[in-house]
Amino acid sequence: MKKIVLTGGGTAGHITPNLALLPLLQTAGFSISYIGLKDGMEEGLIRPTGVAFYGITGGKLRRYADLKNFTDLFRIGAGFWESVSLLRKLKPDVLFSKGGFVSTPVVWAAKLCGVPVVTHESDSTFGLANRLSAPFARKMCYTFPESGAHLPEDKGVFTGLPIREQLLHGNREKGLRLCEFSADKPVLVVTGGSQGAAFINRMVRRCLPKLLETFQVCHLCGKGNVDEKLEGMPGYRQFAYVTDDLPDVFAMADMVVTRGGSTSLFELLALQKPMLIIPYSRKASRGDQIINGRSFQKQGFGEVLMEADENGMDMMPAAFLRAVRQVYENRERYIENMQKSPARGGAQNVFAVLCEVAGLSS
Numbered sequence: 001m002k003k004i005v006l007t008g009g010g011t012a013g014h015i016t017p018n019l020a021l022l023p024l025l026q027t028a029g030f031s032i033s034y035i036g037l038k039d040g041m042e043e044g045l046i047r048p049t050g051v052a053f054y055g056i057t058g059g060k061l062r063r064y065a066d067l068k069n070f071t072d073l074f075r076i077g078a079g080f081w082e083s084v085s086l087l088r089k090l091k092p093d094v095l096f097s098k099g100g101f102v103s104t105p106v107v108w109a110a111k112l113c114g115v116p117v118v119t120h121e122s123d124s125t126f127g128l129a130n131r132l133s134a135p136f137a138r139k140m141c142y143t144f145p146e147s148g149a150h151l152p153e154d155k156g157v158f159t160g161l162p163i164r165e166q167l168l169h170g171n172r173e174k175g176l177r178l179c180e181f182s183a184d185k186p187v188l189v190v191t192g193g194s195q196g197a198a199f200i201n202r203m204v205r206r207c208l209p210k211l212l213e214t215f216q217v218c219h220l221c222g223k224g225n226v227d228e229k230l231e232g233m234p235g236y237r238q239f240a241y242v243t244d245d246l247p248d249v250f251a252m253a254d255m256v257v258t259r260g261g262s263t264s265l266f267e268l269l270a271l272q273k274p275m276l277i278i279p280y281s282r283k284a285s286r287g288d289q290i291i292n293g294r295s296f297q298k299q300g301f302g303e304v305l306m307e308a309d310e311n312g313m314d315m316m317p318a319a320f321l322r323a324v325r326q327v328y329e330n331r332e333r334y335i336e337n338m339q340k341s342p343a344r345g346g347a348q349n350v351f352a353v354l355c356e357v358a359g360l361s362s
């Protein structure tokens, strides 16, 4: 029996693609373990699947000066030695790293233990964790075709993004029932990615009376962001985070307002949902969501609206409402473009690479 260890975490974009691979790995008879951050989001999402979860200490390297960068170096060191000891015990045939800061010491440990590593990058530019892992990876899977140009030919494999199969089998009626929505009015789903997005939450709530004239609004607002005052408002439902009901929530959407996290974007592409993408700003990130969003806009899957314009002026509610209306009115055009680019098969492609590296025919 072949053994695999999966890693990745911090936010769900580094976890749900691993969830998407589980059924394929299980059917092929792999013995599967997961190494992630102790008490991290990955622990909460992986344990219910029955996969053996091992929590390690983790530290984050930030792009800005912070005293924690120093203490976190020790935490990363501790995570590295914990990973070495786990990998020596588990003896996997392959390690799959989905990125996120917890994954880097696990990849380094795999190198020390002689375990071949496969990484996956969701964004069009490579995240810090994957850049630090790159020298030790046997194969590097990626999602955006343009990312391949930066990789050595013998390492890079264009796979697309593994998407959870159950997302493709949602039921609109169940979604409507869950939210107590009617079937006669369009549904706008808002998602700020796995943690919610404060900017989007504020904008949607400011514009709620206007939005509710046209739409029923289902708002995935992130942990700790449910606004009690708005509970029970007709036509508006908020959730901190949806797990099992997500396929039904997406199925009922006529359009989606979303952050530019790659996993969400590719899920919505696979489901052919017209999108208004509001990327995380360059002030707070390396700008990957802006590039993801622009790529989707260029391919005609939706529109991008920035938090602030070139002069630094914050987005106004009127501009937001105009953009929502524009995407909704042109929805048929976006759907047509998405039908030509279905974005499925990512899980199967990554699975094939894992089998090859583990020495198993897929």
Ligand SMILES: CC(=O)N[C@H]1[C@@H](OP(=O)(O)OP(=O)(O)OC[C@H]2O[C@@H](n3ccc(=O)[nH]c3=O)[C@H](O)[C@@H]2O)O[C@H](CO)[C@@H](O)[C@@H]1O
Residues within 6 Å of the ligand: 011, 012, 013, 014, 016, 017, 122, 123, 191, 192, 193, 194, 195, 220, 240, 241, 242, 243, 246, 260, 261, 262, 263, 264, 265, 267, 280, 288, 289
């Ligand atoms: C702030 C930050 O660093 N964001 C990064 C993070 O995004 P983050 O992890 O937040 O977002 P993604 O959009 O990539 O993934 C979110 C995942 O959570 C799932 N979901 C979301 C809400 C919910 O209620 N239930 C649920 O299951 C989505 O279906 C999706 O599978 O990783 C992404 C993938 O590398 C990057 O593109 C983002 O830039």
